[in-house]
Amino acid sequence: MTITALGIDFGTSGARAIALNAKGEILASTRRTLAQPDNPQEWAATLWELIQEIPLKVRQQIQRIAIDGTSATVLLCNPDGDPISPALLYNDDRAQESLKVLAGIAPANHLVLSATSSLVKLLWLWEHYPTAGGYFLHQADWLAFLLHGQLGISDWHNALKLGYDPAAETYPDWFYHPILAPLQPLLPKVVAPGTVIGTPTRIAQSLGLSSECQICAGTTDSIAAFLASGAHHVGDAVTSLGSTLVLKLLSNRPVQDRAAGIYSHRLGDLWLVGGASNCGAAILGQFFTPTELEHLSRHINPQQPTGLDYYPLLRRGERFPVNDPHLEPRLEPRPAEPHLFLQGLLESLSRIEQQGYQRLQTLGASPLQRVWTAGGGAHNPAWLAIRQQFLGVPVAISPQTEAAYGAALLACGSTNSLQNRQQSYPFTSGC
Ligand SMILES: Nc1ncnc2c1ncn2[C@@H]1O[C@H](COP(=O)(O)OP(=O)(O)O)[C@@H](O)[C@H]1O
C-alpha cells in the first residue's frame, strides 16, 4: 500500500508542512513564519495556508496527517472549539499562585510542579476563565481538532506536562483531589501519538483533502524533531537547536528530576529522557541577523576557545539543566570583535547542552552514544565543531532536521516502508 503522509509542525517562530511518500521522499514542503506565536487565530489561518500551499495533486493523495506543537502551549475552548482564553505559551510563567496550590496536591518531584506546566496553566485558566462544558487543549490537540472536528483528545507526549502517566496510561489518583476534581471534565482523553482520530471535517475537505484522509494524534515539536532524525538506538540523542535548546536521549529507563527540569516521554517501550532550556538559538537572533550569523561563524576557530562563560537567557528564568525561575541572564563581558562574542555564545550554549546530557546520565539514563542535531542552528559548522568538543561523542546533523518530517513519519505509523526502521524500536503499541 502506498501511504502519502503530511506532517505539520508548529514551532515558536514558524510553522512548516512536509508531505512524504511511502519511501520517505519529500513530495512537497511549505513554511510560514508566525508573527504572534500565542495567537490561535493566526495558528488556524497558518494551518489552512500551509495545507493550501501543498500542490493540489499531492494534497488529494494525502492519507494521513499528524501535527506537532510546542509542548505545554495550551488554551481553553468552549464546546464548539472556539478559544475562550488566551493561549498560554510553553514558557509563560504567570501561574505562580496556581503552582503554590498544586504544590499541596501533586507528589513533590512531579514535573507538573513548574509554573510553566500544562496542569498549573489549567488551574490558572480555570480561575480566570471559568467555563461549563469546555475543553482544555494543547496547541497540537486544538489544531488537529480543526481538521477532524473532535474535541477533548490529546496524546501521551502533549499530555505529559498535564500530569498524565504514560506508563500506566491514565491520569494519576491525585487528580481526584477536591481542588482538581472539578477540572476533570475539561481534561482531554489521551491516546498514543499517531493513533488515528478521524477523517477531515467538511471545511477541511474544502481545502482539497480527501474525505478518506485520516487525522492522527500528534506529538510535541521536539519529539517530532527526534523522530525526523532517524535516531533509533538506545543511547542515541537529538539536540534541537531551535528558539530553545531541547535535549532528548533514547533510554531504556525513564528518569525524572524536577530540580533539574528532567522528565521522560514514553516512546513505545523505550523512553525519551531530557529537558528543555530557556536558552537557545533565539538569543543569537537578538544580536545578529541571519546573514551575520553565517558570515561571522566562518571566522570562528573552534580550536581556540574564548574562555567566555555566559548564561544566554532571553530573560530571567531557567528550566533545564537547572530549574531556577530566578536565574538571570549573563551576557558580559562582551568582546569588541563580534565573531568572538558569537563564539562565546555558542560555547556557552554548548556548555549548557553538555551539562544537560551529563545530568541525564548521572540520574541513570542509558549512556549517551551519539548526538544528532535538528532545528535552525543545526547547519552551523562552527557550532557543530564546538559541540563535538564539549560532548565527546560523535555529533552530526540529522539527515532530516525538520520536525514536520518527523510528524509525517508519525502519521505513517508502521504501515509503510518505514516499518524496518520502526521495528528496531521494541514497540508494542503506538509511538
Ligand atoms: N546560521 C545559524 N547559526 C546558528 N543559529 C541559527 C542560524 N540560522 C538560524 N539560526 C537560529 O535558528 C533558530 C530558528 O530555528 P527553528 O528550528 O526554526 O526554531 P523554532 O521552531 O524553535 O522557532 C533562530 O533562533 C535562529 O537564531
Ligand SMILES: O=C(CO)[C@H](O)[C@H](O)COP(=O)(O)O
Ligand atoms: O521549548 C520547547 C518549545 O519549543 C519545547 O517544545 C519543549 O519545552 C520540550 O518539551 P517536550 O519535552 O515535552 O517536547
